[in-house]
Amino acid sequence: MKELEKLFDRIVQRVNINLRELEFDVHPLMNKLVPTSQMTKFYAFYGITPHHPLNLVFRHSNLSGSYFLGRVRVTNSLLYKSDIRGDELKQSGDLFQYQEFNIPVDQDEEISIEDSFLIKTLVHNYSHDPETLETFFIKDTVSTHYANIHGSPSDGCFLGPFSTVDLTTIRDCVIGAYSYVQAGEISHLEVDPGTVWVRKPGDFNFMYRYPTDLLNSYIYFVGGSPPQGIFMDFVEDRKEAFQNIYNVVNIDVPVDVPPNASLDRFAVIKPKTSIGENVLVAQRAFLQNATLGKGANAQENCYIINATLEGNDITAHGAKIIEANLGKNVFVGFNSFLRGRPNARLTIGADSIIMPHTIIDSRQPLTLPPGHIAWGMIRDARDLEFNSMSLKAFSQINTRFCQGRMLFEGSGGSFVSAFQERIHHILEANGAFYSSNNNRGHAQRNQNISINTLQPYPKGGDQEGLYPTIIIQP
Structure with a gap:
């Protein structure tokens, strides 16, 4: 259990360092949001099909009920009931078209997740970032309930509940609850809760922001308590x-x-x-x-x-x-x-x-x-x-x-x-x-996915709740 707690503290500290320019403190929001004892209760799952290349590498990680499909490499990460989809990974030899460029993919793409706590988050790998064609990265990031990281490499960020970052590379950003961002690439921004932002630089920019009082009845999240509101009640029911x-x-x-x-x-x-x-x-x-x-x-x-x-x-x-x-x-x-x-x-x-x-x-x-x-x-x-x-x-x-x-x-x-x-x-x-x-x-x-389970270390000892180092490759 001690190792699991140390891992959580490490992740929170790294995210706070990345968000220091925004003066945003993740710790009050995350402290006791998911009790450590809760993290020890779940199996992790991975799926195998002939159509999805299997290449899973887990090291010193708590995967707590998360699901994996496709090429994933996880190091020192907390994942909690999240879906990590690798069903649209680029393959070696593919040509990736970006604006007037046709960029060759040098090696099979993989999803790499390091020092991140993803709570009931969906990760979909369909990335459009031309700078990182071979690796879809999520690093030093905390993502809360029912957020979506959809084709969006993330580094040093915080995502509020029911937020979505879509086809956007984000670095050192705070995405507020129920905000949607599709903006190409952003860094060092704090996006207010309830913002819907769709931008293609030089072409169009769509912006809508929910009235705070109305949004709070649907989703409200502050430090010291879990997310609340109609959305949470709906899924909890x-x-x-x-x-x-x-x-x-x-x-x-x-x-x-x-x-x-x-x-x-x-x-x-x-x-x-x-x-x-x-x-x-x-x-x-x-x-x-x-x-x-x-x-x-x-x-x-x-x-x-x-x-x-x-x-x-x-x-x-x-x-x-x-x-x-x-x-x-x-x-x-x-x-x-x-x-x-x-x-x-x-x-x-x-x-x-x-x-x-x-x-x-x-x-x-x-x-x-x-x-x-x-x-x-x-x-x-x-x-x-x-x-x-x-x-x-x-x-x-x-x-x-x-x-x-x-x-x-x-x-x-x-x-x-x-x-x-x-x-x-x-x-x-x-x-x-x-x-x-x-x-x-x-x-x-997806008709014939073979589902397999992974069990963490059982109760007792410093390693409780962590998964043994495991490498699963074709």
């Missing part, structure tokens, strides 16, 4: 269902799964759920009375309850859809919270984009027309008017534009095109377009 799937070896699947679709072993599937062709249901997704039409997906930490997705719909990491109907080709961004009511359904029209970290929480029937984009806090028809536009109208913006709490600068056409291109890539990568053995994606490749 369904925690037992996930505990059950980890307590048994063989699980009976309660629904029919087409041969070209994939249902992860660690997803929760409740009754009256329907899974269509080419559907991907990822680890720690939660489906209850949900219909997923052909090519739809539910990514990690997603919840889809009493909802219908017509097809080719994307529910990005951590998004929640309750009492809603989605037309075809709808994108619901990271950690968005879409909640209608049984007698006040939420309807999202086809070909629409729900921006990452959007909250639509309505007690009256609400409809977003087809081909629209929505963002921010929406609770009624008036909010919807101030926080949405048709994609056609947004594409015509070519200068500075303000609407409600949203500020946009640059080319709206480039902004919309960038989102649409990324949506197509996600669908393609997930196997939504699979047909006649062509366009295979994660929905087809």
Whole structure:
């Protein structure tokens, strides 16, 4: 146990050193946030398939219930119930296109995590940083509950609960609770809670910031207590269902799964759920009375309850859809919270984009027309008017534009095109377009993952809760 406590102190100290210019102290936020005794209770897992190169190296690490898939190297790290995905790693010989450059990849990419404490965080390796093609690094970083590190190398940073850093290299930064950052590369910045920032330098800049008083009812985090609010209550209320799937070896699947679709072993599937062709249901997704039409997906930490997705719909990491109907080709961004009511359904029209970290929480029937984009806090028809536009109208913006709490600068056409291109890539990568053995994606490749467990040192002694040094390579 002493070694585990020393490891925690070391990580906190290193993060504080990196954030000294911001005068940000991680220790009050992290102290006793996860009791040391809690860190000793869990097995770690790793998955093997023919499609994901296995290369796991663990040294002097506590992995506490975390899940690994693909090439990972972990040294002196605390990982706590986090998902480390290595399913889109670059391979030696690949050409990486960045602006006008075609950069050769010299060796197989790997994920390297050093001196970091990641609490229930999703790490997805799809990095766009041209400077570090062979290594996706996370170093001296603390990330709290249900944050996403999505294709974003991180060094010396703190991520608040339900925050997301997406395709952005971050160095010595503080990302506030429920903030979303997609900005290319940032350093020595403190991003306020509830900030949604999407930037392509020289092309466009989207900025929205939640009202603090309204955001605090959904997620609130200060030192001395765990995160609180509607988001935490929502996941805590369904925690037992996930505990059950980890307590048994063989699980009976309660629904029919087409041969070209994939249902992860660690997803929760409740009754009256329907899974269509080419559907991907990822680890720690939660489906209850949900219909997923052909090519739809539910990514990690997603919840889809009493909802219908017509097809080719994307529910990005951590998004929640309750009492809603989605037309075809709808994108619901990271950690968005879409909640209608049984007698006040939420309807999202086809070909629409729900921006990452959007909250639509309505007690009256609400409809977003087809081909629209929505963002921010929406609770009624008036909010919807101030926080949405048709994609056609947004594409015509070519200068500075303000609407409600949203500020946009640059080319709206480039902004919309960038989102649409990324949506197509996600669908393609997930196997939504699979047909006649062509366009295979994660929905087809993830069907036969072999799950293996790793057990930490048992109770007693200084090493309690740590894992023995272990090297697993092909």
